[in-house]
Amino acid sequence: MKSLIFCMVFFISSEPSVLPDMTGITNALKSGNAEVLSRYFDESVELAILDDEDLYSKEEAKELLSEFFSSHKVSTFSQVHKGTSKGEDSHYVIGDLDTAGENYRVYLYLKVNGDQFVIQELRIEE
DSSP states (O other), X not given: OHHHHHHHHHHHHTSOOOOOOOHHHHHHHHHTOHHHHHTTEEEEEEEEETTEEEEEEHXXXXXXXXXXXXXXXXXXXXXXXXXXXXXXXXXXXXXXXXXXSOEEEEEEEEEEETTEEEEEEEEEEO
């Protein structure tokens, strides 16, 4: 009986935390689609694209990202790492964005907003 209780406690406590479904975000990055990606933005987004970094409204961030994707044709995006905060109210994703001429590292920071996750920070770095 003690073994059974130990096993139940072990499996329950070692269950991985629930990560947000990143399919839509990943597909938007793979296709370089700022319109779709912006659907996951919070009302304001900390956006860093190469050397430009600031806090933007959802619409402003979408426009800047669209300009980036227009001048950097995306060939693929792949997740390298993802995780969750201790309180499980925020998540992060790190990935590689390959374009026609350059490769970039992408960092996403997501927070819980009601029953969904929203992007609060997006960084694209060389």
